[in-house]
Amino acid sequence: MEQNDINITIIDREGVKHQIEAPTDMAMNLMEIVRSYELAPEGTIGVCGGMAMCASCQCYVLSETELPEMQDDEEAMLSEAFYVKDNSRLGCQIQMTPDMEGLEVELAPES
Amino acid sequence: MITTDILIIGAGPTGLFAVFEAGLLKLKCHLIDALPQPGGQCSEIYPKKPIYDIPAYPEILAGDLTDKLLEQCKQFEPGFTLGERAETIEKQDDGSFIVTTNKGTQHKAPVVAIAGGLGSFEPRKPLLENIVDFENKGVEYIIKDPEIYRNKKVVIAGGGDSALDWSIFLADVASSVTLVHRRNEFRGHLDSVEKAQELKNAGKIKLITPAEITAINGNGMVESVEVTKKDENPIILETDHFIPLFGLSPKLGPIANWGLEIEKNAIKVNNALDYQTNIPGIFAIGDVNTYPGKLKLILCGFHEATLMCQAAYQIINPGKRYVLKYTTVSGIDGFDGTRKEAPKAVVKKIE
Numbered sequence: 351m352e353q354n355d356i357n358i359t360i361i362d363r364e365g366v367k368h369q370i371e372a373p374t375d376m377a378m379n380l381m382e383i384v385r386s387y388e389l390a391p392e393g394t395i396g397v398c399g400g401m402a403m404c405a406s407c408q409c410y411v412l413s414e415t416e417l418p419e420m421q422d423d424e425e426a427m428l429s430e431a432f433y434v435k436d437n438s439r440l441g442c443q444i445q446m447t448p449d450m451e452g453l454e455v456e457l458a459p460e461s
Numbered sequence: 462m463i464t465t466d467i468l469i470i471g472a473g474p475t476g477l478f479a480v481f482e483a484g485l486l487k488l489k490c491h492l493i494d495a496l497p498q499p500g501g502q503c504s505e506i507y508p509k510k511p512i513y514d515i516p517a518y519p520e521i522l523a524g525d526l527t528d529k530l531l532e533q534c535k536q537f538e539p540g541f542t543l544g545e546r547a548e549t550i551e552k553q554d555d556g557s558f559i560v561t562t563n564k565g566t567q568h569k570a571p572v573v574a575i576a577g578g579l580g581s582f583e584p585r586k587p588l589l590e591n592i593v594d595f596e597n598k599g600v601e602y603i604i605k606d607p608e609i610y611r612n613k614k615v616v617i618a619g620g621g622d623s624a625l626d627w628s629i630f631l632a633d634v635a636s637s638v639t640l641v642h643r644r645n646e647f648r649g650h651l652d653s654v655e656k657a658q659e660l661k662n663a664g665k666i667k668l669i670t671p672a673e674i675t676a677i678n679g680n681g682m683v684e685s686v687e688v689t690k691k692d693e694n695p696i697i698l699e700t701d702h703f704i705p706l707f708g709l710s711p712k713l714g715p716i717a718n719w720g721l722e723i724e725k726n727a728i729k730v731n732n733a734l735d736y737q738t739n740i741p742g743i744f745a746i747g748d749v750n751t752y753p754g755k756l757k758l759i760l761c762g763f764h765e766a767t768l769m770c771q772a773a774y775q776i777i778n779p780g781k782r783y784v785l786k787y788t789t790v791s792g793i794d795g796f797d798g799t800r801k802e803a804p805k806a807v808v809k810k811i812e
Contacts, residue, residue, distance in 0.1 A: 390727060392725040392751075393579055393725065393726030393727065394726065397710065398507070401507060403507065404506070404710060405708070409757075422648075423648070424580065426644075426646065429620055429643045429644040430620050430621060430707050430708065432585070432587065440640070449594055460709075461585065461588075
């Protein structure tokens with residue numbers, strides 16, 4: 351494990367649990383981590399490229415990990431998305447940082 | 462039947478640049494796109510956002526890039542079939558292809574270049590079990606002819622620009638307009654939000670927030686919808702039309718059934734040569750293709766479009782000699798009769 355990696359858990363859309371190491375020094379967000387590990391097929395996640403404009407990277411946060419506060423555009427996008435729950439976030443708006451060690455999320459269904 | 466040299470599916474940046482490169486080889490292009498305007502994602506998803514990795518542009522708005530590409534290929538007079546989705550492809554005995562859209566428009570060309578990006582943009586449908594039963598029977602995801610709403614009761618759902626803009630527009634057309642949105646805030650241009658506020662105050666638009674449509678009722682046609690406000694009991698709202706406007710999401714769609722090799726939701730191509738697919742004469746360029754090391758970047762699409770045109774030239778003009786020419790040297794002869802060329806150097810003797 352690299353020095354700047356953290357351990358996080360991602361449950362994919364088939365319900366499979368993946369324990370992965372996420373770099374925190376490459377300015378990557380959670381959506382990009384999912385893509386880099388190919389945990390969701392290309393074209394079904396990060397469709398807008400990470401601009402909080404499509405909700406294809408919606409996920410449910412299962413751990414108590416402290417995350418960056420939701421900005422207006424993320425909140426607006428989630429208000430128009432489907433399958434939204436109280437713990438919904440857009441993966442593209444969550445930049446990986448060292449204090450997210452232990453983060454656990456589940457990918458929301460494709461819509 | 463529309464006939465052309467290269468039929469391009471998808472009018473995004475890659476497709477538009479292909480028109481220019483094809484024009485240099487005296488090949489004519491026609492483009493089909495499911496969206497009503499050219500530009501693809503650049504004009505549909507993020508026209509006002511900057512791009513920083515277009516060579517020679519330190520910063521350019523996606524909408525401006527589209528305008529510049531259109532201007533650059535203008536003299537090669539591309540044809541457009543917009544607002545229609547390429548549905549089927551049939552190979553003819555002479556080796557050409559006929560592509561038919563969902564509206565039945567037919568196109569014939571010896572070469573087809575799929576520049577479809579992530580696919581065609583389809584409306585995102587709310588998760589209501591019976592909604593498909595009411596499609597075109599009172600439920601419309603896209604407003605094509607506003608006149609059908611004249612003196613009708615209309616319910617619109619959504620919180621973005623299109624929900625706001627259509628609510629505003631239909632306020633003068635429909636007998637009543639109700640806008641339902643899951644939250645109190647709307648994400649739209651400031652003037653749209655203000656205009657909607659004005660119409661609400663004047664009683665011309667009814668606003669129900671934060672709320673969701675939770676059911677559609679009717680016998681054949683839409684008769685009413687159930688609106689559920691947060692933490693309240695559902696109410697029934699009589700209406701003739703229900704228009705959910707939750708944006709568009711791209712789907713590979715019918716192209717997936719054309720017999721092309723698909724991998725990772727993209728079309729496999731030969732990247733050692735010309736981005737041809739497993740079907741000779743059909744190419745895939747830009748974000749829609751995949752090969753080892755593929756990067757979904759506009760600049761890569763430009764390169765792929767350029768190589769594709771060279772291969773298309775060989776298919777259309779078999780055995781005909783050609784060498785690459787530089788536009789600075791040879792200038793550009795448009796199909797519209799215009800000519801662009803570098804000014805001639807001044808030659809004068811010093812006495």
